[in-house]
Amino acid sequence: MIHNNKQTFTAEIKQFLSSVKEKKCCKKASDYAGTFLQEDIVLDRALFKCAECRNAFLRGVFIRCASVNAPDKSNHLEFKLPNEPDADELVVLLKECGFEAKVSKRRNTYIVYFKDGETIFQLLSVLGAQKYAFDFLNTIIEKQIRNDVNRVQNCELANMQKTASASRHVMDAIKMLEKDGELENLQEKLLYTALLRRDNPDLSLTQLAQIHEPAITKSCVNHRLEKIVKIAFGE
Numbered sequence: 001m002i003h004n005n006k007q008t009f010t011a012e013i014k015q016f017l018s019s020v021k022e023k024k025c026c027k028k029a030s031d032y033a034g035t036f037l038q039e040d041i042v043l044d045r046a047l048f049k050c051a052e053c054r055n056a057f058l059r060g061v062f063i064r065c066a067s068v069n070a071p072d073k074s075n076h077l078e079f080k081l082p083n084e085p086d087a088d089e090l091v092v093l094l095k096e097c098g099f100e101a102k103v104s105k106r107r108n109t110y111i112v113y114f115k116d117g118e119t120i121f122q123l124l125s126v127l128g129a130q131k132y133a134f135d136f137l138n139t140i141i142e143k144q145i146r147n148d149v150n151r152v153q154n155c156e157l158a159n160m161q162k163t164a165s166a167s168r169h170v171m172d173a174i175k176m177l178e179k180d181g182e183l184e185n186l187q188e189k190l191l192y193t194a195l196l197r198r199d200n201p202d203l204s205l206t207q208l209a210q211i212h213e214p215a216i217t218k219s220c221v222n223h224r225l226e227k228i229v230k231i232a233f234g235e
């Protein structure tokens with residue numbers, strides 16, 4: 001399922017939550033959310049009769065004043081409260097459920113919000129919107145995987161570029177020695193490796209090591225090439 005829009009995503013969740021069949025006590029708690037948000041009153045916990053009443057109340061609050069970014073956008077879920085006491089009460093209630101919310105003032109309203117993806121996933125679950133919570137979690141995981149893949153690819157690319165640039169440097173050295181007539185003056189082993197490299201520019205160091213007769217190790221090839229570069233460029 002693709003939710004590319006905050007309004008659509010929020011509206012879908014609200015519609016789903018509105019259709020949840022509540023027990024009588026929970027229905028009362030959920031409806032009470034409307035009163036709570038309209039009037040500057042102290043949260044009446046006596047209305048929470050059963051274990052699910054509190055979540056039903058939160059569900060009611062969410063339906064009336066919350067919005068949540070679509071999962072593929074930046075993580076953000078907020079409740080928009082009309083006054084500070086309501087915001088404070090909601091923060092306390094959320095804390096009782098294990099959620100640490102932040103509060104900020106926006107014009108005349110108080111925003112109780114979350115920016116952490118995993119918390120938003122858990123909160124949507126508690127609200128009873130599991131389906132949307134899992135959509136959310138999936139996107140978080142996909143994003144994470146994409147980031148990891150990009151990081152690995154960037155790292156591999158950097159290594160390849162490093163190898164390519166080192167190998168160009170070696171070829172430049174060999175060509176320069178050849179041009180200056182210095183190649184023949186190289187020590188026999190170095191000359192042998194230099195000529196093999198010159199004639200097989202696309203081989204990896206391992207492959208280059210293998211075509212030596214007798215074959216030598218990769219680190220030995222590397223060592224010889226470094227020496228050639230040093231002789232050519234005095235590095």
Ligand SMILES: [Zn+2]
Binds near residue numbers: 024027053056
């Ligand atoms: Zn109940």
